[in-house]
Amino acid sequence: EDATESDKPVTEQIVNTLTKLSGGPHKGYRANHAKGIVAQGEFVPAKSAASLSSAAHLQTKASPVTVRFSDATGLPTIPDADGNSFPKGIAIRFQLADASYTDIVSISTNGFPAATPEDFLGLLNAIAASGAGAAKPTPIEQFLGSHPAALSFVQMPKPAPVSFATEAYYGVNAFAFTNAQGETQYGRYRITPINGTEFLSKEQSTNAAPNYLVDELPLRLSKAPAKFKISVQLAAKDDEVNDPTVVWPENRKLVELGTLTLKNIDANGVAFEKATMFSPLNLVDGIAASDDQILLARPGAYAVSFGRRFGQ
Numbered sequence: 463e464d465a466t467e468s469d470k471p472v473t474e475q476i477v478n479t480l481t482k483l484s485g486g487p488h489k490g491y492r493a494n495h496a497k498g499i500v501a502q503g504e505f506v507p508a509k510s511a512a513s514l515s516s517a518a519h520l521q522t523k524a525s526p527v528t529v530r531f532s533d534a535t536g537l538p539t540i541p542d543a544d545g546n547s548f549p550k551g552i553a554i555r556f557q558l559a560d561a562s563y564t565d566i567v568s569i570s571t572n573g574f575p576a577a578t579p580e581d582f583l584g585l586l587n588a589i590a591a592s593g594a595g596a597a598k599p600t601p602i603e604q605f606l607g608s609h610p611a612a613l614s615f616v617q618m619p620k621p622a623p624v625s626f627a628t629e630a631y632y633g634v635n636a637f638a639f640t641n642a643q644g645e646t647q648y649g650r651y652r653i654t655p656i657n658g659t660e661f662l663s664k665e666q667s668t669n670a671a672p673n674y675l676v677d678e679l680p681l682r683l684s685k686a687p688a689k690f691k692i693s694v695q696l697a698a699k700d701d702e703v704n705d706p707t708v709v710w711p712e713n714r715k716l717v718e719l720g721t722l723t724l725k726n727i728d729a730n731g732v733a734f735e736k737a738t739m740f741s742p743l744n745l746v747d748g749i750a751a752s753d754d755q756i757l758l759a760r761p762g763a764y765a766v767s768f769g770r771r772f773g774q
C-alpha cells in the first residue's frame with residue numbers, strides 16, 4: 463500500500479481493500495460479488511405498479527430481464543455456503559422497449575453495515591488489519607464496538623439458502639418513485655421467492671458442496687421456471703430514507719410491482735457478466751435516487767472495478 467492511498471477517492475480505496483481482502487486481484491472478476499451465475503426471463507408488472515411509478519417497465523407490458531445472482535467478496539472461488547459469501551446478491555436488468563435498460567441491485571440482508579462510504583471503508587480496513595497475530599482488541603473488535611450498525615449487520619443471521627431462487631433480497635437503499643399524477647413516495651425494493659424462502663439446516667450447510675448454488679440453478683430451471691415477487695416497502699412519513707443502516711418496521715405498506723420469472727441460464731453468461739456493469743443508478747423516468755450517500759457512492763466504486771475487469 464503506497465503512502466498516497468488515503469488521497470485516492472474513497473470509492474477507489476474501497477475497491478482496493480476489497481481486492482486485498484479477497485487475495486486479489488483476480489483478473490477478469492468483480493472486486494466484490496465475484497462469483498455469480500446469469501439467468502434470463504421476463505418481468506410482468508402488477509396492476510398496482512403504475513400507481514407508484516410511471517417507469518416504462520411498471521406499466522402494462524412485460525420486459526425481458528437478465529439476472530445475475532452472486533456470492534459476496536472478490537474471491538471467485540468462494541464456497542457458496544462460506545460465511546463470508548453472505549450477503550448473496552441479485553442484479554436485475556430490465557430491457558426496455560427503446561433499447562435502454564434499468565437495473566435493480568440488491569442483497570440478501572435487510573440493511574447495510576455503514577451509512578457512509580467512509581464508514582464502509584473503515585469497516586473493511588479494520589477487517590484487513592485484523593488478521594492472525596493482530597493485537598487485542600483487534601481493529602475489527604474496536605470498530606464494531608464503536609459502530610452499532612456494523613455490529614448488528616455482522617450479527618444478523620445469514621442462513622445458507624437452498625437455492626439462489628429460495629432467498630429473499632432487499633434493496634436496502636431507498637429510491638423516490640413518482641407516478642403519472644406527479645405523486646412521489648420513497649421506498650425500498652424487496653425481491654421475494656413466490657414459493658417462499660428455503661434455507662439449509664446448519665448441518666446441511668456445513669456439508670454443502672463448494673458450488674452447490676451455482677450447480678443447483680441450472681438444474682432447477684431445466685425443470686420449472688423460478689418466480690419472484692418484486693415489491694416496494696413504502697417509507698412512512700418520518701422514516702429515514704437516506705441511511706441504509708436504518709431498517710424500517712415490518713408493518714410498513716408493501717406495493718407489489720410485479721412478477722419476475724426466470725426461465726433459463728444465459729448460455730453466454732460468463733462473457734456477459736464480464737462485459738456488464740450493473741448499477742443501482744441505471745434509472746428511468748419515474749424512479750430517482752434518494753440522497754443516501756452509500757447509494758450515491760456505489761456507481762463510482764463499481765466503475766473502478768469494471769474498468770479493472772474489462773476496460774484496462
Ligand code: HEM
Pocket residue numbers: 473476477480491492493494495498530531532550551552553567568569574578579582632633634635706738739740756757759760763764765767768771
Ligand atoms: C459504498 C457501498 C458499496 C460499495 C463500495 C460496493 C462495492 C461493490 C463493487 C466494487 C462491486 C463490483 C461491481 C462490478 O465490478 O461490476 C459490487 C457489486 C455488487 N454490490 Fe456493492 N457496494 C456497496 C454497497 C452495496 C449495497 C448497499 C448493495 C445492495 C443493496 C450492494 C450489492 C451489490 C451486488 C448485488 C453486487 C453484484 C452486482 C453484479 O452482479 O454485477 N452493494 N459492489
